[in-house]
Amino acid sequence: MRPIPARTAAVLALAGAFALAACQKEEAAEPTTEVETVDLSGGELIATPADEEAVGVDLPETPMTPVDSAVETSAPAE
Numbered sequence: 001m002r003p004i005p006a007r008t009a010a011v012l013a014l015a016g017a018f019a020l021a022a023c024q025k026e027e028a029a030e031p032t033t034e035v036e037t038v039d040l041s042g043g044e045l046i047a048t049p050a051d052e053e054a055v056g057v058d059l060p061e062t063p064m065t066p067v068d069s070a071v072e073t074s075a076p077a078e
Contacts, residue, residue, distance in 0.1 A: 039045035
């Protein structure tokens, strides 16, 4: 029995890879959720759909302070 030439082996491997890729199940598209918020951070805004079984949470309305003012009020380094 003669060995298979390298070019033929590469073509067979590539054909097998394409055959496997064609048989894979297509992934369902992720559902999109419209939000009423503008993302000002420049990052990625992640939103999840409302869950009917979720428990409501009351968040405190605490103003955010800049980091610079927090550093000034800390104890001096030794």
